[in-house]
Amino acid sequence: MPLLQTAEVVVRFGGIHALSGVDLDAEEGCVTGLIGPNGAGKTTTMNVISGLQSPTRGRVFLDGGDITSKSVHKRARLGLARTFQRLEVFGSLSARDNVRVAVELHRRYSRTKVDVEETTLALLERTGIAGLSDQRADTLSTGAARLTELARALATSPRLLLLDEPGSGLDSAESEAFGHLLGELAAEGLGILMVEHDMELVMQVCTRIHVLDFGVKIAEGTPAEIRGDPRVQAAYLGADDEAVPPEELEGAPAGGHQ
Ligand SMILES: Nc1ncnc2c1ncn2[C@@H]1O[C@H](COP(=O)(O)OP(=O)(O)OP(=O)(O)O)[C@@H](O)[C@H]1O
Ligand SMILES: [Mg+2]
Known part of the structure; x- marks a missing residue:
């Protein structure tokens, strides 16, 4: 049984379908990636898991227990912790x-x-x-x-740590050191779900990766599978801003990525 599981999570903001039936999971003792272009629904997913955002539909399970209606504080006491895209x-x-x-x-x-x-x-x-x-x-x-x-x-x-773009603003040496630290924490048994645009960091530390695009999960797999997935490449190439060039998806040095 995975440490974390979301089942058919839907989030609507008025007419915006931020998430449309998202199923994902994260295991203990490894780093799971959650990637996708800007506006794909990554932060919304983190908010649903941590309890800041109620889903329109769908469930969230921690260790098999349904936590969908539990408060942020109760989830924290059950072993959920997070960091924010905007530093807090x-x-x-x-x-x-x-x-x-x-x-x-x-x-x-x-x-x-x-x-x-x-x-x-x-x-x-x-x-x-x-x-x-x-x-x-x-x-x-x-x-x-x-x-x-x-x-x-x-x-x-925590037993499960949610990280929303922890690599943003880090230089490449800091990012590499950060990747090592995440690897060590996972080796001690911590489950980590990480949203990240820095593909080098993602490919370095993640065992599995889920990919969102326009609120829909379009792919799931190992870094090698995700690199070679044409749907993932198309999603990134189709994004206007912050498009990740294919060579970066392949784990090449991140270069000018912001
Ligand atoms: N509170 C809100 N009210 C209305 N729309 C929202 C709200 N939060 C997010 N959205 C919309 O939901 C969609 C998903 O947003 P979200 O922030 O989850 O994307 P993201 O994948 O984290 O993007 P980024 O890579 O830019 O951080 C976007 O279209 C966004 O504009
Ligand atoms: Mg975000």
């Missing part, structure tokens, strides 16, 4: 305090007796930002701010 860190707090607040909140909710300082430091070290702990979050580079957000998400000891 407290700008006026240091990186350390950003993480500490998340650790404290989790300790209160879960009633575990973790040592807050020790856990905070371990998370900062884990994500490679211990050296920047005292810096205000709004003065961090995008890469470091994204790592701070990741450390906050990990503070809840």
Whole structure:
């Protein structure tokens, strides 16, 4: 049984069909990719899974249990954590305090007796930002701010982590290091569902990939299968903005991709 499963999820915003019957899954211990052109419905899918958006129809299952009508907080307590496409860190707090607040909140909710300082430091070290702990979050580079957000998400000891474009704003060295970190987290058993435009990162870390286009799942497979899928190539070539050139889909260096 997959850790996460969505079944025939439909989301309509007025006349816009943001999602039309999306079935996808993510397993524990691996990174699953969710890709597609701008406006394909990726963030909407993440919102439905995390509980920020109620689906018009369809169900979401975590570990086989139906969580469709559970609140964001209940889902968090069941082991779901996420980061956002638009960074969500407290700008006026240091990186350390950003993480500490998340650790404290989790300790209160879960009633575990973790040592807050020790856990905070371990998370900062884990994500490679211990050296920047005292810096205000709004003065961090995008890469470091994204790592701070990741450390906050990990503070809840999730079983499933949802990442919405974690690679955006990272340079290629940061992106490669980030990919290694995701691989390590997955090897420890964490399930990760990642929305990402950086095809090099996607092809580097994902075991399986789901592809959305105009709210419809058009393909699912291994990186090799997705690279060679003509429907996927057509979807990207048909997109006006942020079209991914075919050579990039093939995992070549991302070059000028924003
Ligand atoms: N709250 C909303 N109200 C109305 N329409 C919305 C809302 N949120 C998303 N949409 C529309 O739903 C569709 C899917 O949007 P979504 O943000 O999920 O796409 P995406 O794949 O994450 O795109 P991007 O790659 O640009 O982040 C788009 O047509 C978008 O304009
Ligand atoms: Mg999005």
